[in-house]
Amino acid sequence: MKFITEFRRSELAGGLISQIHRRSKTSVRFMEFCGGHTVTIFRYGLRQVLPQTIEMVSGPGCPVCVTANADLDKAIALSRLPDVIITTFGDMLKVPASHSSLQKVKADGADVRVVYSTTDALVIAERNPTKSVIFLGIGFETTAPTIAASILQAKARRIKNYYILSVHKLCPPVIRALLDSGEVKLHGLICPGHVSAIIGSHPWEFIARDYNIPCVVSGFEPLDILQCVDMLVAQVENGESKVEIAYRRGVRPEGNREALKLIEQVFEPCPAEWRGIGEVPDSGLRLRKEYQTLAAEFAFDIEPEPAYEPGGCICGDILRGVKTPTDCKLFGKACTPEYPVGPCMVSSEGSCSAYYLYGGDFGG
Amino acid sequence: MADKILLAHGSGGKLAHELVEKSFVKAFANPLLAKLDDSAAMDFSGRLAFTTDSYVVSPIFFPGGDIGKLAVCGTVNDLAMSGAKPLYLSLAFIIEEGLPQDELNEIVGSVQKTAQEAGVEIVTGDTKVVHRGSADKLFINTAGIGIIPQGVDISGDKARPGDKVILSGTIGDHGIAVLSQREGLSFSTQLKSDCAPLGSLVAKMLEASPDIHCLRDPTRGGLATTLNELAKQSKVSVRIEEAKIPVREEVLAACEMLGFDPLYVANEGKLVAVVPAKDADRILKAMRENQYGTGAAIIGEVKAEHPGRVVMKTCLGASRIVDMLVGDLLPRIC
Amino acid sequence: MCLAIPALIKSIEDKEAEVEIGGITRRISLWLTPEAKVGDYVLVHTGYAINILNQEEAEETLRLFAEITKAEEEV
Numbered sequence: 001m002k003f004i005t006e007f008r009r010s011e012l013a014g015g016l017i018s019q020i021h022r023r024s025k026t027s028v029r030f031m032e033f034c035g036g037h038t039v040t041i042f043r044y045g046l047r048q049v050l051p052q053t054i055e056m057v058s059g060p061g062c063p064v065c066v067t068a069n070a071d072l073d074k075a076i077a078l079s080r081l082p083d084v085i086i087t088t089f090g091d092m093l094k095v096p097a098s099h100s101s102l103q104k105v106k107a108d109g110a111d112v113r114v115v116y117s118t119t120d121a122l123v124i125a126e127r128n129p130t131k132s133v134i135f136l137g138i139g140f141e142t143t144a145p146t147i148a149a150s151i152l153q154a155k156a157r158r159i160k161n162y163y164i165l166s167v168h169k170l171c172p173p174v175i176r177a178l179l180d181s182g183e184v185k186l187h188g189l190i191c192p193g194h195v196s197a198i199i200g201s202h203p204w205e206f207i208a209r210d211y212n213i214p215c216v217v218s219g220f221e222p223l224d225i226l227q228c229v230d231m232l233v234a235q236v237e238n239g240e241s242k243v244e245i246a247y248r249r250g251v252r253p254e255g256n257r258e259a260l261k262l263i264e265q266v267f268e269p270c271p272a273e274w275r276g277i278g279e280v281p282d283s284g285l286r287l288r289k290e291y292q293t294l295a296a297e298f299a300f301d302i303e304p305e306p307a308y309e310p311g312g313c314i315c316g317d318i319l320r321g322v323k324t325p326t327d328c329k330l331f332g333k334a335c336t337p338e339y340p341v342g343p344c345m346v347s348s349e350g351s352c353s354a355y356y357l358y359g360g361d362f363g364g
Numbered sequence: 365m366a367d368k369i370l371l372a373h374g375s376g377g378k379l380a381h382e383l384v385e386k387s388f389v390k391a392f393a394n395p396l397l398a399k400l401d402d403s404a405a406m407d408f409s410g411r412l413a414f415t416t417d418s419y420v421v422s423p424i425f426f427p428g429g430d431i432g433k434l435a436v437c438g439t440v441n442d443l444a445m446s447g448a449k450p451l452y453l454s455l456a457f458i459i460e461e462g463l464p465q466d467e468l469n470e471i472v473g474s475v476q477k478t479a480q481e482a483g484v485e486i487v488t489g490d491t492k493v494v495h496r497g498s499a500d501k502l503f504i505n506t507a508g509i510g511i512i513p514q515g516v517d518i519s520g521d522k523a524r525p526g527d528k529v530i531l532s533g534t535i536g537d538h539g540i541a542v543l544s545q546r547e548g549l550s551f552s553t554q555l556k557s558d559c560a561p562l563g564s565l566v567a568k569m570l571e572a573s574p575d576i577h578c579l580r581d582p583t584r585g586g587l588a589t590t591l592n593e594l595a596k597q598s599k600v601s602v603r604i605e606e607a608k609i610p611v612r613e614e615v616l617a618a619c620e621m622l623g624f625d626p627l628y629v630a631n632e633g634k635l636v637a638v639v640p641a642k643d644a645d646r647i648l649k650a651m652r653e654n655q656y657g658t659g660a661a662i663i664g665e666v667k668a669e670h671p672g673r674v675v676m677k678t679c680l681g682a683s684r685i686v687d688m689l690v691g692d693l694l695p696r697i698c
Numbered sequence: 699m700c701l702a703i704p705a706l707i708k709s710i711e712d713k714e715a716e717v718e719i720g721g722i723t724r725r726i727s728l729w730l731t732p733e734a735k736v737g738d739y740v741l742v743h744t745g746y747a748i749n750i751l752n753q754e755e756a757e758e759t760l761r762l763f764a765e766i767t768k769a770e771e772e773v
Contacts (some may be wrong), residue, residue: 116622146743617720
């Protein structure tokens, strides 16, 4: 596959790995914010090939993991209403909410359908005019414009039975909150590649400027992450802190203006609850007044069950990079991918899931 | 004949008899079935292999096959994985009322064609028709009997350190072909299911060397799940190399798009063999001479350390665990 | 997060494109990239093109990797 396979070529990895080993002298801790980067790092065993000087820690950039129980409880309450079809990305199906999950309510008879795209949800809405089709809008700035586009398409096609439950979140505010908490000392940040494709690289400048932390925007193939780590090491060894783009084929400094316009047109920032972090101001997206008729929480009367967090689950600490999955008493025992207690284990890119499925720091 | 299957077709009365005689007996023409006794009586000598399976695939027609072909292949392959020569199948249909007769006829035709290729006879069957909504168009249950040749003893607990692991061809074809038809995920592809009867392939392998330790077909759960099962049963670790596993480009592309790992996608015409290292090349050569083994490759070996685990060497040269599939494969955006 | 895969635009109709990735084809939306043309590679996320891939930068990056490989071999 063009532009994918070339960035996995093993014969090009050795040189990058060797350069990192040669240049890295200072002990550092780098965080990959984005869950997609976490998956690549574990899937290819990247931690094993890096020098001992580099410690990698995973951040909260997993939109599934950071969705608060209270938000998912709303989706579950909506699914129980008559004549409602819940459409969702597959990621959310098995995530445990306070008392149930979308998978469980589906087994109980709720109409919950996994879709690949909001365009599929719009088709379901057109084909089922007597039902209300509610789309569970999760994801960061990469996904939000696609939901915005779907809302405009619904208007254009006069689809009156399409609604959004928006739990979209924004990355820069939560990174600031994380850094302000001072819980984890970082010497470099691997910035999310596809979020940056939308917002560009300028929004990360505050990290380099206010916190003196080198930032490099990375792609998702193993060679991309190696290049990114190499560039971070170079900045550290040169005493620099600036924002660079390694993922130059996918990211422009100004981002995607059209996509940003769509977000701006349909959404406005609002406070959002991040699991394990709490409420972060201006870190969520809600539909603007002109589009509020499509907002599921206004269109439907629901009483979600009181939110409940399971005892012993330290997903929050893991998301903030303060603890690792193996620090959790439930990991691999009460909490496994088949019987997850928290979302970090069930999300395809959660740290706990990555540790469990790929063997963590297995070096054998 | 009616153009749709009705509840009456399953009730044992005239309509039911007409369906059985005109659709099934005629298609599966063999003396045992034609007797239409409550059970078929046969003579055997030797060690029997016996298996059962149910098929609920949706959609029932998919690129490269249908539920009928799948039912025969799946059953025949389960027998072949014991090293057995598949001989006889039972076939039970659970039909949702309203299924068009044409569709049933086409599926029966597939069953017959595949049974003929596999050298098996459908000797006994059953038909039930259920209310709309109680079955997803058509469910099929089968049982199969085969004879295991003397001297052949294949089992999941026989893998030994030093053995080689051979895969008969590309992985993920079936799962992705079926997925391409599903609502909400559709994409166009030339990809067909790899659904195939592997009795002849296994026979050729046994000719090359009767000392095959394990055989398994990586159906639901994919290659990863099958290798984990073998590792646990034999209490060994299975080491594979990512670069050696054959995957078609379209399968890789669909997996990339939907967020799947080809290691977990279902196959219906492939097998994994664990064989003594000294016989590996000979068995591989024999496999490549069979139409269902042309893409066969040695993908790894068996080791003693880390028993119960499957470990994969990635393209970076690092190692990581490959676990079993958990639940269903779900498309993801993250 | 944000699985996005490079795909080649084969044809465009209105705001939709038929794209090809590794032999499979799919219809996707160009609402986020209205300037995309046939022959462009786009990054596809959840059925939408989120950006046009810069092919020159891709080649440049691979060239850089090859240079690093060569340089490290000589060290």
